[in-house]
Amino acid sequence: MTISDIRKQAEGKMNQSIAAFQNSLTRIRTGRANPALLDTIHVEYYGSHVPLSQVANVSLIDARTISVQPWEKGMGAKIEKAIRESDLGLNPASMGDLIRVPMPPMSEERRREMTKVVRHEGEQAKIAVRNLRRDANEAIKKLVKDKEATEDEQKRAEAEIQKVTDRHVGEIDTLVAAKEKEIMEV
Incomplete structure (x- = not known):
């Protein structure tokens, strides 16, 4: 060498x-929404833990809200639970198939x-x-x-x-x- x-x-x-x-x-969370914020969240999917991005589409609705669209009907509750139990301090709200994750002001x-x-x-x-x-x-x-x-x-x-x-x-x-x-x- x-x-x-x-x-x-x-x-x-x-x-x-x-x-x-x-x-x-x-x-690292700022006051602004960022889809990468949810990259660390894992969801139970048929007995194994997989990253959220593999079971749902994660995107932005506006500067303070992330939307999570599950690809399967039954996954909404599991995704919502995983987001709520993460250490990010987020409180997701389900609206039919769509899960809205508002970013609380810091x-x-x-x-x-x-x-x-x-x-x-x-x-x-x-x-x-x-x-x-x-x-x-x-x-x-x-x-x-x-x-x-x-x-x-x-x-x-x-x-x-x-x-x-x-x-x-x-x-x-x-x-x-x-x-x-x-x-x-x-």
Whole structure:
């Protein structure tokens, strides 16, 4: 493995960490409705637990209401129960075949709690990126130790990896700030 391979691999893994962080941000509740909020909910379906998206169509009615349209007639009550028992604090209302999930407005205290959750998730993502930097630097040091690279190449590569790390950490900070702003909007 060459230094450029190590750098490319580290950068690819850092991009994956940011993608995972963005995915986790979509699940954090703001005052606005988002169909991805219900992605974590599992419903019992013929004896096994399956994601809600596999038994119903989840979409938005308006900015504060999510609609859930079950594909089978008997699933409405099970879906409603699963949403109600989730830790999201949502109270679905059934209207025939359609289940409406209104998003309750969040209190100021709840908004502050959610921003702390966002900051914590951001810090975890930064730790993941920094761990990838450490792994890449160790791999480069191993190349130098095995005499497959020079110390000058090592210094240059570590500086490049640091630039990539700084760029990814900055991107995480930007995502955290944007999500905090979205949460604090009334």
